[in-house]
Amino acid sequence: MASPSPAKPIRSGQLWKTRSRSSLFSSSAPLVEASVAVDMEEESDSDPENPMENDGSDDESDSDLETLRQATSGTSLGRSMVGSYRRPSFTIAGSRATVATAPQRSMRALSKNDRREARREERSLLRDNNLIPPKHPRNGDGSETLGRRASRLLSVPGILGENQKSKHQSEADEAAIGDSTSPRETSPLLGDPELPYGGQDNHKNLEIKWEEAVLEGKIQTTWQREAKVLGRYSGPLVLTFLLQYSLTVASIFTVGHIGKVELGAVSLASMTANITGYAVYQGLATSLDTLCAQAYGSGRKKLVGLQTQRMVYFLWSITIPIGIIWLCADKILMKIVPEKDVAILAGRYLKIVLIGAPGYATFESAKRYLQAQGLFSASLYVLLICAPLNALMNWLFVWKFKLGFTGAPIAVAVTDNLLPILLILYVRFVAGRHCWPGLTKRALHNWVPMIRLALPGLVMVEAECLAFEILTLAASYFSTTHLAAQSVLSTLTCITFQIPFPISIAASTRIANLIGATLASAAKVSARVAGFAAIAVGLFNVILLSSLRNYIPQLFTNDADVIALVAKILPLCAAFQLFDALAACCNGILRGLGRQEVGGYVQLFCYYVVAMPISMGTAFGLGWGLEGLWAGVAIALGLVAVIEGVFLSRVDWERSVEDARSRNERS
Structure with missing residues (x-):
């Protein structure tokens, strides 16, 4: 690379x-x-004695505050992933949830959780590429003895987990790790095998090893790792989106009956x-x-x-x-x-x-x-x-x-x-x-x-x-029946959209992290994993809606005419679920590459230039009714997936890394 x-x-x-x-x-x-x-x-005029707010409630150290300032001011210190970890800033809770790109250049400063997450990712990638020892100490043949493993698991930290340690204990552990990596006359040349990560798990040492590994092209990833990261990122997002959209769905469920x-x-x-x-x-x-x-x-x-x-x-x-x-x-x-x-x-x-x-x-x-x-x-x-x-x-x-x-x-x-x-x-x-x-x-x-x-x-x-x-x-x-059926169809397609869309957000976050760390090949692996995940979710939605088309409408209403109309059109809505998931995935990858304007222009073109004329023409001009309205949407989503997919297949990932670097230097 x-x-x-x-x-x-x-x-x-x-x-x-x-x-x-x-x-x-x-x-x-x-x-x-x-x-x-x-x-x-x-x-400053109102409080000249206190030009910088600091009420003592923020426990960040001076070095952390300096890192925070550097992250927001544009100072380049290295290729660390610290600072690249971000979650979506906001979501739209409408009939069709979306994430709008905020009009901004300077984003919020890094929190301690952000830095902790990014350092954990660095440490994990270094470990997987055999650049630092594994987390758990092993004996000479590469396996942990039963007695040592039992002792570790039955200890208080083993039972409670690392996150349950007290603050003082964590600080003591970090200090011990930091001391262990400082060269001494009695220090092992390859680290202490009795300590996690061979005693090499401190911020300064990780930063040095990370930058060396990136410059030498040693950081690689696997589809298993990216699938795990994608699942960890998207899980809470799916739950959040479903909960937020349920505020609208609850009224439709209750009133529909x-x-x-x-x-x-x-x-x-x-x-x-x-x-x-x-x-x-x-x-x-x-x-x-x-x-x-x-x-x-x-x-x-x-x-x-x-x-x-x-x-x-x-x-x-x-x-x-x-x-x-x-x-x-x-x-x-x-x-x-x-x-x-x-x-x-x-x-x-x-x-x-x-x-x-x-x-x-x-x-x-x-x-x-x-x-x-x-x-x-x-x-x-x-x-x-x-x-x-x-x-x-x-x-x-x-x-x-x-x-x-x-x-x-x-x-x-x-x-x-x-x-x-x-x-x-x-x-x-x-x-x-x-x-x-x-x-x-x-x-x-x-x-x-x-x-x-x-x-x-x-x-x-x-x-x-x-x-x-x-x-x-x-x-x-058309009629009250058609309006009621449209309500059910719109709600169903929005519910199914709450799975691929959060996955696309998680993919954009991960790809942005890797591009920012100049790991173009790893970013491509992550994009492929996201694509396969979108296909799997899309096919799941297709099977779900098509196989249960006669039963799902009964959850919303007892009216036989509405149920029959929804069941008739639901296969069409099921058919474009794959395109919907792929379009969401492509948009997420584009956001991660910093090319979100491409997705914005493509979607506006497909929705307003393609979908609306086709929907109105087929629904009213050809007399297709509700099927015509959804036909235009299906064609538009398929077109979005194809156009963005072709664009991504030809994108130069190394160029994206260079573009990110040049924008950083100009900022």
């Missing part, structure tokens, strides 16, 4: 902040810098809420991915909370026009949708859901406040509580308390307000509190940079959501 010149080694921590962006976002960095500079100046009019109404209401409300909040909040990251990386941690507070106020002000639209939704929808009963029920749904809109806006902002600090698990913990509660409340309000259709939006509104409350409790009692400055009037000004950063994100999110929501609106022109 070709290696770049050792004179200017690239540190993979630069990759996250130097992935290529479209020209639309090329001016975002100066906006961020100007905004943060104004906040810093005001903060009331009648097909109610099922069509909840689908139409969800579509309207996504386009005019939730997607707006999610798109505008993307600016926090940049602003909070820059503030955290600068060391002014209170500015993270200030930016979040500013966004909350902004989104609350946006709720006023959103609320006007939702309050008048029944009258607006009656002008658009031919089914008046459906429009009236959808309007009632939106009037009630409006109660939870400010809470949802707060949740979107608070989520990014925690993610800027590397606290990605907080949202998962909250969803683990809220998702089951949401399903329970839907059942209670709709059936137990006899509220009928009205019970579903009440459950949604309660859940939307519960989400931010639980996140706030997480900040107060678990982690993230040291970045909160308290309520301040400073959050009421300096909004212009934030808004300018937020608008491109809004455009991207709306473009993704609108393409699939148009199908729901079009289905309402």
Whole structure:
């Protein structure tokens, strides 16, 4: 494998902040810098004795803080994977979940968990390539004696695991390891076989061995290792996506058994809420991915909370026009949708859901406040509580308390307000509190940079959501039965999408890490593994939907006409599941290569230039009905998979590494 010149080694921590962006976002960095500079100046004026926030709650050492600053400022120190490990910054919880590329260049600083994960990956790759000894001490013939293994497993650390050690014990172990690798008169030349990794497991030693191995092209990987990493990364993401989407599915499940009019109404209401409300909040909040990251990386941690507070106020002000639209939704929808009963029920749904809109806006902002600090698990913990509660409340309000259709939006509104409350409790009692400055009037000004950063994100999110929501609106022109069937079909295809899409996110993270570490051959192996995983998941979805096409619709509704229509069209939806999974995988690989603009342009072209004309032409022009609407989507997804697949088959992976290195040097 070709290696770049050792004179200017690239540190993979630069990759996250130097992935290529479209020209639309090329001016975002100066906006961020100007905004943060104004906040810093005001903060210095208000507290000249404390120019750098440090309340003592952050236990990072000075060296760790210096590493953090270097990672965000563009300083190149080596080819370590420290800094390259990243999780997706946010997800879109609409009828078609997606990840929008945030308009940014400078991302958040590294947390201690990030560095720990990256070092673990380095150590594991070095071990697998026989560049450091194995983790567990072995005797001379390469196997561990039964007595020694029993002693190790029955010891307190063996029973509790490494993660259960006390902080002092861990520090003592690291100090012991560090001492063991320092040359002494009595030190073994090849390390101490009685210690894990032969006593070579300290940061300085690993960094030296890693850079030597990368320069000499000794770091290789296997499909088994990449499959394991892909599974470890994607597992929590799949759970998170399914839980988040279940907040929408719960209403469809419960309301669908009331009648097909109610099922069509909840689908139409969800579509309207996504386009005019939730997607707006999610798109505008993307600016926090940049602003909070820059503030955290600068060391002014209170500015993270200030930016979040500013966004909350902004989104609350946006709720006023959103609320006007939702309050008048029944009258607006009656002008658009031919089914008046459906429009009236959808309007009632939106009037009630409006109660939870400010809470949802707060949740979107608070989520990014925690993610800027590397606290990605907080949202998962909250969803683990809220998702089951949401399903329970839907059942209670709709059936137990006899509220009928009205019970579903009440459950949604309660859940939307519960989400931010639980996140706030997480900040107060678990982690993230040291970045909160308290309520301040400073959050009421300096909004212009934030808004300018937020608008491109809004455009991207709306473009993704609108393409699939148009199908729901079009289905309402056939009949209530068709609208109800469209609701079921859309929900099913979105549920199946929650598996390949998180896998694509995990693949993009892994490939970005390897490209950033200049390991092009390993990145190609990871991409192939992701491709095979996408094919397996796609085939599983095809078999699942096609074989159970007569049974799955019964979970959503009792209406015989709706069940028959869904069962008729479900094989078509099953047929493009393979293309859907492959398209998601290709997009993930493109993001990992820093070529996400290719996927964005391809998808916009296929959705709006290909899918929409074909769908409308076949559905209304040729009279195919609902089958025609989904035919256009199937063709578009197949085209996306083919175009992106051909592009990836011809991409120069070594060139991608060189591009990443050159972008790092210019940053």
